[in-house]
Amino acid sequence: MARNYDLSGKGALVTGGGKGIGRAISLGLAECGARLILASRTKEELEKVAGEIKAKEGDATPVVTDLMVSEEIDRLVETTIKTYGRVDILVNNAARSFLRPLMDLREDGWDKIFDTNCKAAFLLSRSVAKIMGEQGGGRIVNITTVGAVRGGAGMGVYHASKAALSMLTKCMAVEWAPLNINVNAVGPGLTKTAFSQPIWGNPEVEQMVAARIPKGRLGEPEEIVGAVLFLCSDDSNYITGESIYVDGGTLANT
DSSP states (O other): OOOOOOOTTOEEEEETTTSHHHHHHHHHHHHTTOEEEEEESOHHHHHHHHHHHHHTTOEEEEEEOOTTSHHHHHHHHHHHHHHHSOOOEEEEOOOOOOOOOTTTOOHHHHHHHHIIIIIHHHHHHHHHHHHHHHHTOEEEEEEOOGGGSSOOTTOHHHHHHHHHHHHHHHHHHHHHGGGTEEEEEEEEOSBOSSTTHHHHTSHHHHHHHHTTSTTSSOBOTHHHHHHHHHHHSGGGTTOOSOEEEESTTTGGGO
16 A cells, blocks of 8 residues: 655654554554654564565664563663654554453453553653654654444453543643644554454454444554554644544444
8 A cells, every 4th residue: 555645764663563553554654764663572573574664675673662661661762762863753552452341350450451551652652752842843643442432341441541542642732732742543443453353253243243334344454554644744733632533434333
């Protein structure tokens, strides 16, 4: 899929960049000329994506990072600046969830989901925003979900964490607008990733779920990328604090 935005020379940091939507976003940013720091806990996945980018003459550096550890977040930012001298784009894509009814969810499960999906995004964004402010501005894009604005059985804490991230997006946008930092969110609908494989891996279940989506099918990771690139481009200079839902009409049909 051809990407038309020019992000040449931009330093970009993508968390959860080794697979699924994060991989697609990383490849899209690289295709537009951005230089990538790819972060996740899995070295092999990161190196594979970095290799794909380099094979197309792009620039990507994998950095194994546990976002549950604040010292590793600090090291990730330091590595980004040391490698590229600046950070213009941050995509908070890393996320965690468990398919558990709220009655059965353990306290440490709640903490792991909120710490990854919301707290880590806050800590990393704040650290990066300090640098962006000194540089004269930047773009932060938080990956949320349609679940941020609708309930869901078995995914309650995931939805709650993403709703918190959605509100955090607005608050960061307001506070950091004077620093010329735009903060927005992209909320995918049900997308074909390893995370949702139990659904689309069963043809009958996939057909049942797809029937409730106006587009009649699940999304592909590559279809999420355009909204992210738009929010990282000059075409969105006056947009901050907003969420774009890429969901095939799911929310319109709720």
